[in-house]
Amino acid sequence: MSSSPVVVIGTGLAGLATANELVNKYNIPVTILEKASSIGGNSIKASSGINGASTETQRHFHIEDSPRLFEDDTVKSAKGKGVQALMGKLATDSPLAIEWLKNEFDLKLDLLSQLGGHSVARTHRSSGNLPPGFEIVSALSNNLKKLAETKPELVKIHLDSKVVDIQEKDNSVSAIVYENKDGEEHLITASNVVFCSGGFGFSKEMLKQYAPDLVDLPTTNGQQTTGDGQRLLQKLGADMIDMNQIQVHPTGFIDPSDRNSSWKFLAAEALRGLGGILLNPATGKRFVNELNTRDVVTEAVQKQCPQDDNRALLVMGENMYKDLKDNLDFYMFKKLxxxxxxxxxxxxxxxxxxxxQLSQELQAYSSFATKADPFGRTVILNEFGTDVTPETTVFIGEVTPVVHFTMGGAKIDVKAQVIGKNDEPLLKGLYAAGEVSGGVHGANRLGGSSLLECVVFGRIAAESIANDR
Structure with a gap:
């Protein structure tokens, strides 16, 4: 039985879920390496929620769902790419992930929204004033920080620590080499490493390599999202799949004070799921089912809206403000x-x-709550009402498509083991979870499934390590 710590690379939700499960359930020591100077990665910014099928919250709202229906939605969205066994595992374990967050970390996850491509409302968030990503990441990271102080033999957290090499011996992981912020190299002996290092949506170099047509688009990714894990895993011989499958999210906010910024705040999909609509500035009219999958909505914006700045208008009513007050207050504070x-x-x-005429457009949309929407939208919530006038107030922002998520990465199996080109585990003790891995989403990720992927496969990696020690 190995006594060396498990090295977890990255402190987004995948890394935090892996580390918490290892120490809390299995009492296995962990050393967490994070190249940034703070914890959270892109996960901390997630603002729509986390998916789960057949959950207690859904039952409370009398929503009928099943892991099979969720899997079907995921497979349909994936458009023939990815690995269906991983999609099935994501769906099957989704209610367990929600239960784990609620029971272990006292998170409510008591509200739901229906996002694009989903058959029912299954994206969970908590009532309260914290966005879902921030709330979940804070709960899991606070637990680990506390343990790092009280049980340093169980949890060590190294920030400003970039992994530069994985050493192997006898076809097994043997050590990890990392650099601190002063450029000094350190070596940690370890027989297990879990890559949770995120995607590559901020790397112009990698975008140029895999999706050159997206290089000039703005991004929602933090500057740490440069594909370091993908590069290391590729160098080790991992089977890198679907690397050219990069999700462009249709709605990143345009900041009126810095319209050409290459970084955008995400306009959360929940804003559309809970009633927001998109208008074409060239016509003042709706032009798409706002709850279609992200790739379809993006294509509609890019083809139909003004080509010079590729923008649409996101319009939300007063009723929706009650549902997402904290989000909208934040966006208004930022002048978005x-x-x-x-x-x-x-x-x-x-x-x-x-x-x-604009009043009539919003009134017509509201009427689709009782009759068919010509664009095929079936979830009409928080409509604008039947008495819309030029003096009716709305919440409005300009949005544009943004590079958001990289679906491809190192192929993993249902045990979260990194797979080599021979379709066998690459190295004993080598695991991956979250955006660094490939196969879970195929050609298009469903909203709410990134946080879920982190929890499901982070916990699976921990279980696989525990079973193997």
Missing amino acids: VQKLTLSQVVSEYKLPITAA
Whole structure:
């Protein structure tokens, strides 16, 4: 039985889930390496929620769902790419992931929204004033920080520590080499390492290599998201799959004070799931089912909206403010969303229609709660009402497609083991979870499945390590 710590690379939700499960359930020591100077990765910014099928929260709202239906939605969204066994595992373990977060970390996860590509509402978030990613990451990281102080023999956390090499011996992991912020190299002896290092959506170099047509798009990714893990795993001989499958999210906020910034705040999909609609500034009209999959909505924006700046208008009603008050207050504080009357909207955004015509457009959308939407949207929530006038107030922001998520990465199996090109585990003791891995999402990730992937496969990696020690 190995007594060396498990090395977890990365402190996004995948790394935090892996480490918490290892220490809390199996009492296995961990050393966590994070190249940034703070914990959380991109996970801390996730703002729509985490998926789960057949959960207690769904039962509370009388929503009928099943892991099989969730798997079917995932496979459909994946469009023939990825690994269906991993999609099945994601769906099957989803209620366990929600239960684990609620029971182990006292998270409510008591509210739901239905995002694009989902058959039912299954994306969980908590009532309260914290965004889902921040709330979940904070709960898991606080537990580990506490243990690092009280039980340093069980948990060690090294920030500003970039992994530069994985050493192997006899076809097994033997050590990890990392650099601190002063460029000094350190070696940790370890027989197990879990890559949870995230994607490569910030790396222009890797985007140029795998998806050159996306290089000029802005991104929602933090500057740490440069594919270091993918490069190391490729060098080791991992089977890198679907690397050219990169998700462009249709709605990144345009900051009016810095319109050309290459980094954008994400306009969470929950904003559309809970009632937000998209208008084409060139017509002042709706142009797409806002709850189609992200690739389809993105294509509609890019083909139909003004080509010079590729923007759409995200419009939300007063009723929705009650559901997402904290999100909208934050976006308004950042001046990404304004509260305006429809007359002001027409004037401010120079729409080619009158305020009365815009009123009719919003009123027509509201009527689709009782009759078919011509664009095929079936979830009509928080509609604008039947008495919309030019003086009706709405919440509105400009949005544009953004590089958001890299679906490809190192192929893993259902035990979270990294797979080599011979379809066998590459090295004994080598695991991956989260965005660094490939196969879970195929050609298009469903909203709410990134946080879920982190929890499901992080916990699986921990279980596989425990079973093997």
